[in-house]
Each structure stands twice: as structure tokens, then as C-alpha cells.
Amino acid sequence: MAKLPKPQELTKIDFKPPETSWMDTPVEFRPGTYSYASKPESLEMIGFPNPRIWSPADEDWKLPENWQTIILDGLRDRLQRFRSLKVFMDICVRCGACADKCHFFLGSGDPKNMPVLRAELLRSVYRKEYTLAGKLMAKMVGARELTLPVLKEWFYYFFQCTECRRCSLFCPYGIDTAEITMIGRELLNLVGLSIDWVMGPVSACYMKGNHLGIQPHGVVDSFDMAVDDIEDITGVRLDLSYNRKGAEILYVPPSGDVFATPGTYSLMGQLMLFHEMGLDYTLSTYNSEGGNFGLFTSNEMMKRLNAKIYAEAKRLGVKYIIGGECGHMWRVLNQYMDTMNGPAPDNLEVPKSPVTGTVFENAKSTKMIHVCEFTADLLRHNKVKLDPSRNKGIIATYHDSCNPARAMGLLDEPRYILDHCVEWYEMPEDTIREKTFCCGSGAGLGNDENMEMRMRGGFPRANAVKFVKERHNVNMLACICAIDRAALPPLMRYWNPGVEVCGVHELLGNALVMKGEKKREENLRFEPLQNLDDEEEA
Amino acid sequence: MSSSLNQFMREKHGDLLRQWFEIAIAAYPDEAHKYFVKVNNEFTNPVGSNIYRNMDHLLTELSGDRDADRLYGHLEMILKIRAVQDMKPSKALAFLPSFKNLVRTEFKKEIQKGQIPYSELDDLFTDLDTLALIAFDLYSESKELLYNLRIAQIKETNDILQKANLLNEAVDTSTFMRCSNYIEEE
CATH class of the missing domain: 3.40.50 (Rossmann fold)
Known part of the structure; x- marks a missing residue:
């Protein structure tokens, strides 16, 4: 007969991590703590490998037979292509400065959410495959083989990182742990491992220009609704233009602001301001998304999705681009677009506010400014009447x-x-x-x-x-x-x-x-x- | 509420709190423990500091008036935190009944000498039982809220897709919101 545990014993049972080392502990996929798998049709749409129906909670992930080779070759290829990755793999001294900076670690206490350990999931395999010490003294130097439990752990924890880069801020070596997650996800994608909430938007955006896959007429409908609402509230009717060649500015919002509250209210505020300033701008029904879930997928996918911004700016012949209140879009635009999709088309010029004359030298290369920069400049010059x-x-x-x-x-x-x-x-x-x-x-x-x-x-x-x-x-x-x-x-x-x-x-x-x-x-x-x-x- | 037990608890507030808090955060892995005990970092250690602060207040109440509203308020945050931390209710709530054992051990001599009457101990233990029940309510409410938030998001997404005429195609149930083969077969 088993005796009931004492209450204080209850706090400890199966909460302490297992006695095995962190390198040997398999993850458990419990509903509520992981995202559903990507759908085969999303992968097929963008030509990604191994489209199939599967779930992270399943025993069998239906991987290609040579999945280890695919991933290790992929890692080798990326180590050669990205010097930053090579440096990030070798340079960490495990000082722990990043350990308590991750919101997932702070909220859960799960040690593998410490950025250093999340990166170690990848580094351990790197050491085993590409370093002499790792080959000779695997356990001693924290090296391990890429097994199925390791792969599942990668999936679990690389999709438990929001790539927010708070940890990077505290790293004395400047390791960008978000880029480690990005590479981790990129490798997972090589064998068809991703989540629906990333690949759905990626494939929709690739085909229709926005994350929800709303077609051009639907985009117009949504803007029209915003215009109707603005008229009801202010009595002023805005005259929006779509895909208008020769406009001075192309405005690119995140589609979340076009289709969903409370983002729509913020979009309305921007449209009202543009109207009031008499801005010569146009909207694109093809480039109806500033956001880029390619950032959460792979370098190549990010580039493919972002290409539409310059392509549309070129097609419409605008002078510069204003981007909306979006988050990750600005990491892509500010840190990658220049070298990834650039140089900017010849018709683009250094952004200059038509209202204040301010030249945004900071966007000299990308030719794209954030709407908050634009608005703050207007306010600085007292061009906006506010109550x-x-x-x-x-x-x-x-x-x-x-x-x-x-x-x-x-x-x-x-x-x-x-x-x-x-x-x-x-x-x-x-x-x-x-x-x-x-x-x-x-x-x-x-x-x-x-x-x-x-x-x-x-x-x-x-x-x-x-x-x-x-x-x-x-x-x-x-x-x-x-x-x-x-x-x-x-x-x-x-x-x-x-x-x-x-x-x-x-x-x-x-x-x-x-x-x-x-x-x-x-x-x-x-x-x-x-x-x-x-x-x-x- | 004036009693000898309360008086003893007030005198030993610091010791009791330290031990009680240790019991509560024994629920987290060792690697997290050393960060969660830094309870003065209110914003950079929200879990540890919130649990500690609320346990501090709970202890003050338990050795004082035991005001129901205030006790409820201090419990609420602890249970909200634990309801999203992969904890079963038995573990999330265990720190409450554990307090009985702490009192028994800490005041063993006083109880044996009769300086703390049985009736006072019984009162405290009964209140702790009630608190554990209330805590279970709070834990369940937090879980229910989680599920409701989930449903709300599904509805919102559905509304957007419907508005955009994107729900015309029949939903493919083989891939739609698919959790796992195992669960579906059940």
C-alpha cells in the first residue's frame, strides 16, 4: 500500500529536473506549451521539403530517412556562409550574463529557456561534429550526437524563443542569440519541421502579399471600412488611393492593423494624419504586409517575402517608403533589407518630409522611414493641431x-x-x-x-x-x-x-x-x- | 485576532517566511532556484518576488486578523503564476498545507509545554484548509480564463476570415487545429 505524500513533498515530486544530465533529458510535449505543426499545403506552396501531416506530440515525426545528414550538411553549409554563426558557436564562455534575461526563463524557471542553454542545444551538436575536442571527449566538453530526442528538443525550445534579443543586450561578447534561434529554425525547416502559425502566414504572404492571405479586393474593403468609420467619427471623408503610380510615398502597414482591432484604430489614426498633412501617398494591395514571418523561417524566405517592398516601390515609382507600426518588420528593414534586397531601386530618394523639409539621413540607404519618425518630426515642427x-x-x-x-x-x-x-x-x-x-x-x-x-x-x-x-x-x-x-x-x-x-x-x-x-x-x-x-x- | 500562537508567529515571522518560501520554490528546478530567491529584484525576477511578497502578506494575515478579502488577494497572484507554469494543482497548492508542518516543527516546544493551546492550532489549521480550497478555486479560475482566452482568439480569427470571405472552403479536419494522433484517437 502506497502512503500519501506529505504536502511539502508534493512540491518536489517530478518538479526537480530528472537526475540525468541536461544533455540526456527528453522533452515532453504537453498541450498548451507548444505550437501545432505546419500544414503540408503551406510547405508545398513555397517549395519547402517534407510536406506531410504530423504533430509534435506524435512519436513518429515522419522525417526523411537521412534527416541527420540533411541537418548536419545544412549546419556545415551555414557555418561556412555565416561567419557570425561560427563565432557564436565558439565564443561563448558561459558567463551566465544572459541566463536570467529571457522572459520565458523568468516566467517558467525552465533552465533550457536560459539563452545560453538554448544556444547550447545547437552548440553541443556543433562540438560533436566539427571540433576535435568534441569528437574525442564528447561528454566532457558538452558535445553530443544529433539524435531524435535532441532534434525534438531543438523544435521545442527554438519555438519557445520569440527572437526578442533581450539576452543579446547583456552578452559581453555580443552574441545574437536570436540569430541562433533563426539558424536553429532554418535547420529544422530543412526536414519539414515548423509550426502552422509561421508557415501559414509565410505561404499566404508569398501568394497574396499578407499573412492572412486576403486578396487585393479584401484589402480595399478593409481600408474602406476604416474610411467609413473615420467619416462617422470625424465627418471627414478620406480619399485613399491604391497602387497609384507616381505617388510620392508608398505606405506599408502591417496587415494586422488593416484587419484586426485594436490595430485598425491605430491605422485610422495614421490615415487621418496623412490626410490632414495632405500627403501624396499610395497604398499597395499587393504589398499589403510589412510584417515578414520569413524572419522566423529562414534567411532565404525572409528575402523572398521582403522583396515585394522594393519591387512595389519601383513599380509605382514612388520617392520613398513609410512603414507602419510593426515590430519584427523593422528588424528586417533596418538590419537586413539594405544588403539583402538592396540596393534600393533608382527611383527612390532619401526620405524628405514634404511638410517640414526634414531629410531623414538615417534612412539614406534603405529609403524607408518609420511612421513614428515621420509623426514625431511633424510634432517637433508644430505642424499638427492636437486636442x-x-x-x-x-x-x-x-x-x-x-x-x-x-x-x-x-x-x-x-x-x-x-x-x-x-x-x-x-x-x-x-x-x-x-x-x-x-x-x-x-x-x-x-x-x-x-x-x-x-x-x-x-x-x-x-x-x-x-x-x-x-x-x-x-x-x-x-x-x-x-x-x-x-x-x-x-x-x-x-x-x-x-x-x-x-x-x-x-x-x-x-x-x-x-x-x-x-x-x-x-x-x-x-x-x-x-x-x-x-x-x-x- | 489575538492569540498566543499568533504572537509566536509574529515573533518568528522572518524565520517562518524564509522556510515557507523555500518550500514554495522547491517546485522549481535548481538552476532557477538561485535566481528566484533574489526577491528584491521585483521586475527582473517577477516570479520569485511576487511569490515572496504575497507569502509575506499571507503570513502577516495568518498571524493577525486573517481577513478573508486580503487573504484572497494575496493568494490570487501566486495561483495565477502557478496556473501557467506546467504545475498540477496538488503541487501548485502544496505550500498551503505545508505551513501546518512548519508550525508544528517551529513551535514544537511551545506546543508541548501547552503555551500554544490546541484550539488555536486547530483554528489555524482549519483556516489553512479553507485557504487551500480557495486556492484551488483560484487555480481553476485561472485555467478557465486561459481556455476562454484561447476560444476568444479562435473566434476573433474566425471573424476576420469570415469578413474576408476566406471561410468558404470546407475546413480540412485532418490538419485543422491538429494536436496529436494520440489525443484524437482517444
């Missing part, structure tokens, strides 16, 4: 979306916009600007089946929001990333009920005073403005 009292009742805080903050240093412009529009408060120092905590759902992990993992990974961010909520009654979390706007609402509902999520330009749109507008009674969400009570009292 911040229309945001009365909203007390905001600002979440630095990982990629604009860490991959392009866009830290002050969004804050400058908020300063002009709304009452807002900073979260604690270690959780903002370059040190910002991820939403926990980036890099393709924002799917519903992964909800438990997302709530875990998002906890450090939510915890900082909780602080300003309790101290300053914050009820709105502003950000500049479409994935954030999809991921943060459930995160807030779980950890901080009552805090809503918005884009920075939604708050600007609320406050924007437009020529010929009717008396504004509602904000962009069709909620009654709270400043009207003050006016009535007056």
Missing part, C-alpha cells in the same frame, strides 16, 4: 516593442508622440527602452494553442504593467507593433484585467484636430469622449 483632452480618461503606459527598440533604436519618437497626446507613465527602468520585456508571443508563437506558454513568457512584461496600473491607475498599454496588439490584450486580460491595448497613432488620431471636422463625440473606438462632460459643465 489631448479628447484622450481624457485614458492613462497610458508605453511598451517598447522589442524590434523597434532593440533592432533600430526607436525609443524616443513614440514617447514624444505620447507626450503630445495623452497622460502617460513609464514602467520601471529595467523593463523599458532597450531592456524592454517581450510580449511573449513574437516570432510566430502568438497562436491560441500556445496560450499557457505565452502567459508565462509575457509575465515579466505584465508584472511591470501591473506596477504602473497600481501606482498611476494606468488603463491603456500603448505599443508600436501589430503582434503586440494581438498578443497583449489576452496577456492583460490574464494578468491585469482592465488594461487595454492600443497603438500610439490611435491616441494621436483621437487628439487630432482635422480641418472641416464635425464636433467630435466619440474616440476611434466609437466610445463617448470623456472631455465632453467638462465642456458641458463649463
Whole structure:
């Protein structure tokens, strides 16, 4: 007869890691903590290998017979092509500076979510295959063979990294651990291992220009809806143009802002501002996506998907490009596009604001600027009439979306916009600007089946929001990333009920005073403005 | 609530809290332990600091008024955290009944000498049982919320696709939201 354990014993049972070394411990795929497998039709669409029906929880992953050779050859090839990867494999001294910087580790306590150990999953195989010490003294130097359990571990943990790069910030050697995840995923893709929430958008984007696979007329419908809503709220009818050759500017938003709330409100704010400034811009129904899930797939796929931006800019003959409030899009644009898809087409010029005359020298090479740069410059030159009292009742805080903050240093412009529009408060120092905590759902992990993992990974961010909520009654979390706007609402509902999520330009749109507008009674969400009570009292 | 047990607990607050917290974070792997004990890092160690702070408040309540609302409030965050950490409820809640053993051990002499009357111990243990039940409610509510968030996201995605006329094709159930062969065969 087995005796019941004492309560204090319960905390320990099977929670301590197994006695085996980290190198020998297989992972368990428990629902809620992994993403569903990619569908065969998505892989077929883009010509990726091994399309089939499978699931991570299955014993048999239906891999090609020579899967080890494929991956090891793939790793060898990449070590030769990417000097950075070779350096990242050899240079880490395991100092531990990155260990407690990952939101997934901080939220779960799972040691393999320490960035150093996540990278070690790949390094251990690298050592075994490509270093003498690894071949001779495998265990002693942390080298191991690429077995099926190791491959499953790669899948589990490389799809538990949001590529947010917070850990990289603290690495004294500058190892970009997100790039290790990227290579890890790239290798997994060689044998048909990816997730639906990445490959679905990738194949849809490849065929139709946006993640949801919405066709050009559907894109127009969505913009039209935004225009109708703006007219209802402001009385001003916007005249949008699509695929217009000869426009000065091509505007590329993330599709999340075109199709889903609360991103649509932020898009409305941007369209209203462009109208008010009399901007000569056009939208593209083919290049209807700034986001690029190729970044979460492989270098080549990222390049293929991003090519449409310059191609469309060339076709339409615009002078420069403005990109919307998107997150990972800006890592691609700011860090890779120049050498990956560049040089920019000849018709593009260094961006120059037609309203203020400011020349954006920082975008001299890519010819593409962030909408927050554009707007902050307008505000700096007093070109925008705002009535911040229309945001009365909203007390905001600002979440630095990982990629604009860490991959392009866009830290002050969004804050400058908020300063002009709304009452807002900073979260604690270690959780903002370059040190910002991820939403926990980036890099393709924002799917519903992964909800438990997302709530875990998002906890450090939510915890900082909780602080300003309790101290300053914050009820709105502003950000500049479409994935954030999809991921943060459930995160807030779980950890901080009552805090809503918005884009920075939604708050600007609320406050924007437009020529010929009717008396504004509602904000962009069709909620009654709270400043009207003050006016009535007056 | 004034009692000799409460008085003893207040005097030993620091010791009790340290041991109790150790029991709670024994649930995490050793590698995490050394980070989670840095409880002063409120924002860079949210799990450890939140659990510690709320256990500190719980202990203050348990050795004081035992106000139901405040106890509930302090429990809530701990259970929310644990509901998303791959923990079964028995492990997530075990720190509550464990407190009984802690009290028995810490105040062994006082109990033997009769300085702490049995009725006070019984009161505390009954309250801890109730707290464990409340904690189970909180854990379950958090899990339910997780599932509801999941459903909400599925509905939102569905609405967007429907609006864009992308739901005309019949859903291929062989690949749609497929979790595992094992579960489906069950």
C-alpha cells in the first residue's frame, strides 16, 4: 500500500529536473506549451521539403530517412556562409550574463529557456561534429550526437524563443542569440519541421502579399471600412488611393492593423494624419504586409517575402517608403533589407518630409522611414493641431516593442508622440527602452494553442504593467507593433484585467484636430469622449 | 485576532517566511532556484518576488486578523503564476498545507509545554484548509480564463476570415487545429 505524500513533498515530486544530465533529458510535449505543426499545403506552396501531416506530440515525426545528414550538411553549409554563426558557436564562455534575461526563463524557471542553454542545444551538436575536442571527449566538453530526442528538443525550445534579443543586450561578447534561434529554425525547416502559425502566414504572404492571405479586393474593403468609420467619427471623408503610380510615398502597414482591432484604430489614426498633412501617398494591395514571418523561417524566405517592398516601390515609382507600426518588420528593414534586397531601386530618394523639409539621413540607404519618425518630426515642427483632452480618461503606459527598440533604436519618437497626446507613465527602468520585456508571443508563437506558454513568457512584461496600473491607475498599454496588439490584450486580460491595448497613432488620431471636422463625440473606438462632460459643465 | 500562537508567529515571522518560501520554490528546478530567491529584484525576477511578497502578506494575515478579502488577494497572484507554469494543482497548492508542518516543527516546544493551546492550532489549521480550497478555486479560475482566452482568439480569427470571405472552403479536419494522433484517437 502506497502512503500519501506529505504536502511539502508534493512540491518536489517530478518538479526537480530528472537526475540525468541536461544533455540526456527528453522533452515532453504537453498541450498548451507548444505550437501545432505546419500544414503540408503551406510547405508545398513555397517549395519547402517534407510536406506531410504530423504533430509534435506524435512519436513518429515522419522525417526523411537521412534527416541527420540533411541537418548536419545544412549546419556545415551555414557555418561556412555565416561567419557570425561560427563565432557564436565558439565564443561563448558561459558567463551566465544572459541566463536570467529571457522572459520565458523568468516566467517558467525552465533552465533550457536560459539563452545560453538554448544556444547550447545547437552548440553541443556543433562540438560533436566539427571540433576535435568534441569528437574525442564528447561528454566532457558538452558535445553530443544529433539524435531524435535532441532534434525534438531543438523544435521545442527554438519555438519557445520569440527572437526578442533581450539576452543579446547583456552578452559581453555580443552574441545574437536570436540569430541562433533563426539558424536553429532554418535547420529544422530543412526536414519539414515548423509550426502552422509561421508557415501559414509565410505561404499566404508569398501568394497574396499578407499573412492572412486576403486578396487585393479584401484589402480595399478593409481600408474602406476604416474610411467609413473615420467619416462617422470625424465627418471627414478620406480619399485613399491604391497602387497609384507616381505617388510620392508608398505606405506599408502591417496587415494586422488593416484587419484586426485594436490595430485598425491605430491605422485610422495614421490615415487621418496623412490626410490632414495632405500627403501624396499610395497604398499597395499587393504589398499589403510589412510584417515578414520569413524572419522566423529562414534567411532565404525572409528575402523572398521582403522583396515585394522594393519591387512595389519601383513599380509605382514612388520617392520613398513609410512603414507602419510593426515590430519584427523593422528588424528586417533596418538590419537586413539594405544588403539583402538592396540596393534600393533608382527611383527612390532619401526620405524628405514634404511638410517640414526634414531629410531623414538615417534612412539614406534603405529609403524607408518609420511612421513614428515621420509623426514625431511633424510634432517637433508644430505642424499638427492636437486636442489631448479628447484622450481624457485614458492613462497610458508605453511598451517598447522589442524590434523597434532593440533592432533600430526607436525609443524616443513614440514617447514624444505620447507626450503630445495623452497622460502617460513609464514602467520601471529595467523593463523599458532597450531592456524592454517581450510580449511573449513574437516570432510566430502568438497562436491560441500556445496560450499557457505565452502567459508565462509575457509575465515579466505584465508584472511591470501591473506596477504602473497600481501606482498611476494606468488603463491603456500603448505599443508600436501589430503582434503586440494581438498578443497583449489576452496577456492583460490574464494578468491585469482592465488594461487595454492600443497603438500610439490611435491616441494621436483621437487628439487630432482635422480641418472641416464635425464636433467630435466619440474616440476611434466609437466610445463617448470623456472631455465632453467638462465642456458641458463649463 | 489575538492569540498566543499568533504572537509566536509574529515573533518568528522572518524565520517562518524564509522556510515557507523555500518550500514554495522547491517546485522549481535548481538552476532557477538561485535566481528566484533574489526577491528584491521585483521586475527582473517577477516570479520569485511576487511569490515572496504575497507569502509575506499571507503570513502577516495568518498571524493577525486573517481577513478573508486580503487573504484572497494575496493568494490570487501566486495561483495565477502557478496556473501557467506546467504545475498540477496538488503541487501548485502544496505550500498551503505545508505551513501546518512548519508550525508544528517551529513551535514544537511551545506546543508541548501547552503555551500554544490546541484550539488555536486547530483554528489555524482549519483556516489553512479553507485557504487551500480557495486556492484551488483560484487555480481553476485561472485555467478557465486561459481556455476562454484561447476560444476568444479562435473566434476573433474566425471573424476576420469570415469578413474576408476566406471561410468558404470546407475546413480540412485532418490538419485543422491538429494536436496529436494520440489525443484524437482517444
